[in-house]
Every structure is written in structure tokens, then in C-alpha cells.
């Protein structure tokens with residue numbers, strides 16, 4: 001893995017907002033057993049249109065940042081996954097949470113790390129979201145590596161809920177305002 005480009009080296013990775021045409025990509029991300037193995041298993045295909053509509057509403061209203069990753073700037077039709085930043089209530093407090101997915105054919109190329117870094121930089125530059133939390137599954141080596149290498153702090157174990165399912169996760173956080181990346 002050492003010969004693979006790191007996130008910093010994949011400066012070409014770009015983000016665009018989620019759109020109606022992303023239904024197929026959504027199915028590949030959320031209905032695939034391997035993609036969802038750390039997230040409690042695949043979601044039913046029957047719910048994907050509604051999830052996409054909901055995500056587009058959240059993104060266009062500005063309530064959430066829901067971006068698709070473009071790994072090839074020369075071809076904006078190619079999508080490698082997504083990176084998402086949203087807020088939710090937990091114990092009466094608003095929590096900002098970031099999550100990400102990279103499709104199998106793009107994994108291991110530094111794209112996930114580059115996309116998370118891009119979104120955190122946007123959060124810092126926008127002065128929005130405050131402390132950002134991430135909850136990768138405890139066995140999700142690559143996602144925990146993204147947190148570690150981008151400078152998140154590990155708080156400890158946390159039973160997170162995804163799509164109504166409770167999952168054992170590591171709880172990381174980062175304050176984008178402290179990032180010194182350009």
C-alpha cells in the first residue's frame with residue numbers, strides 16, 4: 001500500500017453536489033453487501049429513490065453537505081463515491097457528523113482521504129459546523145486510518161445508529177478551524 005498515492009497527492013479529486021442522476025451510484029453504494037459491511041448490511045433497493053430525494057432536498061436546502069466524489073477531473077461523469085456532512089440531535093445537542101464511501105474500483109487510491117480532507121477544508125473556510133464527529137466501525141481499518149491520518153482525535157467506543165441499526169464504532173472528532181491545510 002505504500003506505493004499508493006496519499007490523499008495529499010490526489011489533488012485532482014473534486015466534489016459535486018448529489019443529483020437526480022445518482023440513483024445507480026446510490027444503489028451501488030447502499031445496496032451492496034460489501035460496501036455496507038461496516039454499516040449494518042445493505043439497504044433495500046426499494047428505499048433508494050426516497051433516500052436520494054431526501055438527500056437532494058437536504059443538499060439543496062443547505063441543511064446538509066452531500067457531495068459525490070469525482071476522481072477524474074477530465075471526466076465529470078465518473079463518480080467514485082460520496083462524502084457527507086450533516087447535523088443531528090444527540091442528547092439535546094446538535095452534533096455535526098461526517099461520513100464517506102468509495103466504490104470498490106476506486107478504493108485504495110487515496111480518494112476517500114482526499115475527499116474527506118476537501119470537505120473539512122470547506123467546513124473550515126465556511127466557518128460552519130463546529131467540531132465534526134466521525135463514527136467508523138471498529139473493524140473498518142481504512143476509515144479509521146482516514147480519521148487518524150487527517151488528524152482526528154479518537155475519543156473512544158460508541159454504539160452508533162445507522163439506518164435504524166446499532167453498530168459498534170470508534171468515535172473520532174476534529175475541529176476544522178484548527179486545520180492548517182491550504
Ligand SMILES: CC(C)(COP(=O)(O)OP(=O)(O)OC[C@H]1O[C@@H](n2cnc3c(N)ncnc32)[C@H](O)[C@@H]1OP(=O)(O)O)[C@@H](O)C(=O)NCCC(=O)NCCS
Pocket residue numbers: 001006007034035036038039081099100101102103106107108109110111112113114135136137140141142143145146149
Ligand atoms: C473506507 C473507504 C471509504 C476508504 O476509502 P479509500 O479511498 O479506499 O481510502 P484511501 O485510499 O483514501 O486510504 C485511506 C487510508 O486507509 C488506508 N487503507 C486503505 N485501504 C485499506 C485497507 N484495505 N486496509 C487497510 N488500510 C487501508 C490507507 O493506507 C490510508 O491510510 P494512510 O492515510 O495512513 O496512508 C472505502 O474503503 C469504502 O467506502 N469502504 C466501504 C464503505 C465504508 O466502509 N464506508 C465508511 C463508513 S465510515
